[in-house]
Amino acid sequence: MRWRVLVTDPLAEEGIKRLSEFADVSVAEGLSSEELKAKIGEYDALVVRSGTKVTADVIYAASRLKVVGRAGVGVDNIDVEAATEKGILVVNAPEANTISAAEHTIALLLALARKIPSANASLKAGKWERKKHMGVELNGKTLGILGLGRVGTEVAKRAKAFGMKILAYDPYISTEKALQLGVSLLPLEEVLRRSDFISLHTPLTKETYHLLDRDAFEKMKDGVRIINCARGGIIDEDALVEAIKSGKVAGAALDVFEEEPPPSDSELLRLENVIVTPHLGASTEEAQRTAALVIAEEVERALRGEPVRYAVNMPYLQEEQWDALRPFLTLASKLGSLCAQLKPKLSRIEHLEFAYEGKIGKMDKETSMLTAVALKSMLSFFTSGVNIVNARVVARKMGIKVSERKTEEAETFPSLLSISMRTEDGNVRTVSGTLFEGEPRVVKIDGYRVDAVPSGFMLVCSFLDKPRVIGPVCTILGDHRINIAGMQVGRKERGGEAVMVLNVDSDVDDAVLEEIKKVPNILDVKSVKL
Ligand code: NAD
Ligand code: MLT
Numbered sequence: 001m002r003w004r005v006l007v008t009d010p011l012a013e014e015g016i017k018r019l020s021e022f023a024d025v026s027v028a029e030g031l032s033s034e035e036l037k038a039k040i041g042e043y044d045a046l047v048v049r050s051g052t053k054v055t056a057d058v059i060y061a062a063s064r065l066k067v068v069g070r071a072g073v074g075v076d077n078i079d080v081e082a083a084t085e086k087g088i089l090v091v092n093a094p095e096a097n098t099i100s101a102a103e104h105t106i107a108l109l110l111a112l113a114r115k116i117p118s119a120n121a122s123l124k125a126g127k128w129e130r131k132k133h134m135g136v137e138l139n140g141k142t143l144g145i146l147g148l149g150r151v152g153t154e155v156a157k158r159a160k161a162f163g164m165k166i167l168a169y170d171p172y173i174s175t176e177k178a179l180q181l182g183v184s185l186l187p188l189e190e191v192l193r194r195s196d197f198i199s200l201h202t203p204l205t206k207e208t209y210h211l212l213d214r215d216a217f218e219k220m221k222d223g224v225r226i227i228n229c230a231r232g233g234i235i236d237e238d239a240l241v242e243a244i245k246s247g248k249v250a251g252a253a254l255d256v257f258e259e260e261p262p263p264s265d266s267e268l269l270r271l272e273n274v275i276v277t278p279h280l281g282a283s284t285e286e287a288q289r290t291a292a293l294v295i296a297e298e299v300e301r302a303l304r305g306e307p308v309r310y311a312v313n314m315p316y317l318q319e320e321q322w323d324a325l326r327p328f329l330t331l332a333s334k335l336g337s338l339c340a341q342l343k344p345k346l347s348r349i350e351h352l353e354f355a356y357e358g359k360i361g362k363m364d365k366e367t368s369m370l371t372a373v374a375l376k377s378m379l380s381f382f383t384s385g386v387n388i389v390n391a392r393v394v395a396r397k398m399g400i401k402v403s404e405r406k407t408e409e410a411e412t413f414p415s416l417l418s419i420s421m422r423t424e425d426g427n428v429r430t431v432s433g434t435l436f437e438g439e440p441r442v443v444k445i446d447g448y449r450v451d452a453v454p455s456g457f458m459l460v461c462s463f464l465d466k467p468r469v470i471g472p473v474c475t476i477l478g479d480h481r482i483n484i485a486g487m488q489v490g491r492k493e494r495g496g497e498a499v500m501v502l503n504v505d506s507d508v509d510d511a512v513l514e515e516i517k518k519v520p521n522i523l524d525v526k527s528v529k530l
Pocket of ligand 1: 203
């Protein structure tokens, strides 16, 4: 069966063509929320830009939806939390329109400084008003950038070429990055107080909603000019209108609005010193083509279950990070599955610790991907609908605390991944694995050294290291025509507790397990399928 993709906002032809290579594509622009809710159940993927509101209601109605693709960067029109909870991947094309948005910002900056739109309109209306259109230079002026991410950075580079001094407020970037760009990273108040022009480049979040409100405008220089090519809700539009009318703000250039399109009676559309464009930041042939192609490829990868590059609700990894990670994905999944099958029956998991030691402990965000993969494969034994997108949310809902520990120090193996599972009865089981010539190996169970290939049917027995244990276990298996393909025994000290791992050629059912449990000095036995 072919996948079905619904596209609900204008998408460049190239993107539609690319989607059609692997899916049946329906284009339905301008759907009401009710219409989208009624339709979404038939689709595996939804592709939007900023027009479609992908609300929690839409997400809950989406019975077979696997991925939402946003052909652009901002995802404030998508309820990402609801998508994550439902295990729906959200992908975007964060780099596709960076340059276009930065260039549009610079266009607005210049248009504002030189009053180009009103001069153009005036001349076309037959007037010759040179004095009225006196402007200001950018050279030597201070530009305050709020949000020094992709677009903010490109704007900073270009504004510097105009001789502007750049200040920035961004609590989430390092001073080194700002220093490298030749930008002074300062507290918000100081940026507001010292800037001649202020340009917004943050996402719209709970934190940035109305970042520029009455209070913020009061702190600014008299005659400041504002550019917003990011998101409407970041500015309180009523406060902006007041600040313009009072003369505090000399002009504003807006590409984005709290409501899009803005109501026709919006004062912002009537004020002469406000320049407006209808959300054109990404509207270039280059950006639209790239965004559409990137999102089509991301959607295809997501539907095929392959790693995506631009996941919004999963860690974002660069290509080289994926390359380093790839061999460990199977190991993480196998260890998760093994750990789940070693859980004492009917005992609730309280805590899972994922430990990354050695080279793997040096990895950054990649380890959260491995944790998600291991967690998904574990929790799938206990609940349905879990995937790597929602694995942590599902764990939290199940009352399982998840933690990660990393150390660059390695004892025996260059890289060691361990999962420790504590259940409510106080029992702790730990499985550890590594890669041997690129292939996963289980190298410790509960701290006992083994060397088992995590594949097919396995038996994991804990026992007291005494004579007449291993033999009888093998005899029972033989009696039931279960062939043993491999065996590993690990112990810490002679006569103490030990672990035996057997790779067997067929499933070991409960009756056989019960027989094995009766062998003197057997403490526990679990049948595992990996
Ligand atoms: P980005 O994620 O690369 O950068 C956003 C930056 O904002 C980050 O550095 C982040 O640390 C910072 N930030 C987050 N919260 C902040 C806060 N409370 N205060 C200050 N800084 C904060 O995103 P980007 O690709 O640069 O896009 C920036 C904005 O531009 C987004 O809102 C995006 O949707 C918008 N955008 C608009 C258009 C358009 O057509 N007008 C096109 C592209 C992007
Ligand atoms: C974006 O967030 O990518 C821009 O606002 C452009 C768009 O909505 O397409």
